[in-house]
Amino acid sequence: MKVVVVGCTHAGTSAVKTILSENPGADVTIFERNDNVSFLSCGIALYVGGVVKEAESLFYSNPEELKSLGATVNMEHDVTNIDTENKVVSVKNLQTGETFEQAYDKLVMTTGSWPIIPPIKGIESKNVVLCKNYNQAQEIIARKVDKTKITVVGGGYIGIELVEAFATDGKEVTLIDGLDRILNKYLDPEFTDILEDELRNRGVKIQLNELVQGFEDNEAGDITTVVTSGGSYESELVILCVGFRPSTELLKDKVDMLPNGAIIVDDYMRTSNPDIFAAGDSCAVNYNPNGGHAYIPLATNAVRMGFLVGKNIFEPKMKYRGTQSTSGLHLFGFNIGSTGVTDSSSKAFGLETKSVLFEDFYRPEFMPSNEKILMRLVYEKDTLRIVGGQVMSKYDVTQSANTLSLAIQGRMTIEDLALVDFFFQPHFDRPWNYLNLLAHKALEQENMLNHVDVESFDQA
Known part of the structure; x- marks a missing residue:
């Protein structure tokens, strides 16, 4: 059986490794348009900020490793067309210009995503750059050296991490976002208000x-003015981080997709065409909070989905458990974790929800040091x-987001979480763990609401 893999970053690499580790001798051919595989773009800000010294360390695989496992690896080869009826892909060798066709029995689409590039006047300026792959990371590092004024457009995770890196490096940083809050997909206002104040205190201008x-360049071309609906901001370098779109044009009208082009897969990573599998940023995920589909491009989703492609490529063996969109962030000393829907986003996912906000120390107050958790x-x-759920503290409580992720995946209730058996040790927590106490707060809210409802009924 011939397996063709189109694209080889996180999902593709994971799929290939799993296919070949479980099926030695399998006929696997990879086509990747770039000259590298498995680049961790989530580490770009760490590289920009000097925490990671070499961009090469952000790779966890390479073409040679995949070849050693038995794959036929074609780097800098672009798949230009997919004939799903005859099961043939058309390929162009980007080094030589040669074109050819390759037949397949099973096709794996792991083409990933690409930054959204809005049709804005002047966006072609050489001072406006994207932040996604290895080459772009290298360009940002090279160009930031002699720059003082840097503007980041987009207040999501990548944008915020870059803002921190540039501010720490002593740059004059402006952050621009079209929404009223940063990190609005992940955190509610009580959390983002604190982070925005912290950014401002660090000298970041938040618009x-x-x-x-x-974007308007000056005559010399060394200054670009970012013109917005609220003002204009001179910059020597502009980083565009306004989100990602799935790279799925090759399968348009050939498999089922969400309106944004994200491919819909079943529990075994099969598309609506049973001979085509898909994984990673090119796909919609099965979203556990509402049991539907959502577009959530994360490396964690990609490697899990790629693994499942490898498990199920020859026969359905292992079901997808879905995702909660769990993520973490370290920003100016704050450790932040989130999972599932927020209070602000739940309606967009068709959910009627309630929430509680709770703050407490993470361990007994008799301990010599302590930190509060929101x-x-x-x-x-x-x-x-x-x-x-969301957690934030100067103490590292981010693994608690993983615990809440398990609670969502396991369909636990607030009562279940209130009574979960967590250990107690004064170095780490209280006799009631802070997640227990958070659930207790929710139970108290429900008891209060039920009491009010009973009183209203009695009065009626």
Whole structure:
């Protein structure tokens, strides 16, 4: 059986390794348009900030390793067309210009995503750069050296991490976002308010509710003015981080997709065409909080989905457990974790929810040092099923986001979490773990609401 893999970053690398480790001698051919595989773009900000000294360390595989496992690896080869009826891909060798066709029995689409490039006047300026792959990371590092004024457009994870890296490096940083809050997909206002204040205290200029309308270069070409709906900002370097779109044009109208082009897969990573599998940023994930599909491009999702492609490529063996979109962030000393829906986003996912906000010390107050944790628990109104959570502290509580992720995946209720058996040791927590206490707060809220409802009924 011939397996063709199109694209080889996180999902593709994971799929190839799993296919070949479980099926030695399998006929696997890879086509990758870049000259590298497996680059961890989530580490770019660490590289920019000097935490990671060499960009090469952000790779966890390479073409030679995949070849050693038995794959036929074609780097700098672009798949230009897919004939799904005859099961043939058309390929162009980007080094020689040669074109040829390759037949397949099973096709694996792991083409990933690409930064959204809005049609804004002046966006072709040489001072406006993207932040996604290895080459772009190298360009940012090279060009930031003699720059003082840097503007980041987009207040998501990548944008915020770059802002921190540049600010730490002593740059004059402006952050522009069209929404009213940073990190709005991951955190509720009580959390983002604190982070925005911290950024401002560090000298970052934050311009929210401003849409970028154009980029204007000066005569010398060394200064670009970012023109927005609220002002204009001179910059020597502009990093565009406004989100990602799935790279799925090759399969348009050939498999089922979400309106944004994300490929829909079943529990075994099969598309609506049973001979085509897909994984990673090119796909919609099966989203556990609402049981539907969502586009959530994360490396963690990609490697899991690629692994499942490898498990199921020849026959369905292992089901996809879905995702909660769990993520973590370290920003100016704050450790932040989130999973599932937020209080702000739950309606967009068709959920009727309630939530509680709770703050407490992570361990007994008799300990010589301590830190507070700010927590939110989001749960479904009728079932009391947990569907989201957020934690933030100067103490590293980010693994608690993973615990809440398990709670969502296991369809636990607030009562279940309130009574989970967590250990107690004064170095780490209290007799009631802080996640227990968070769930207790939700139970108290429900008891109070039920009491009010009973009183209203009695009065009626």
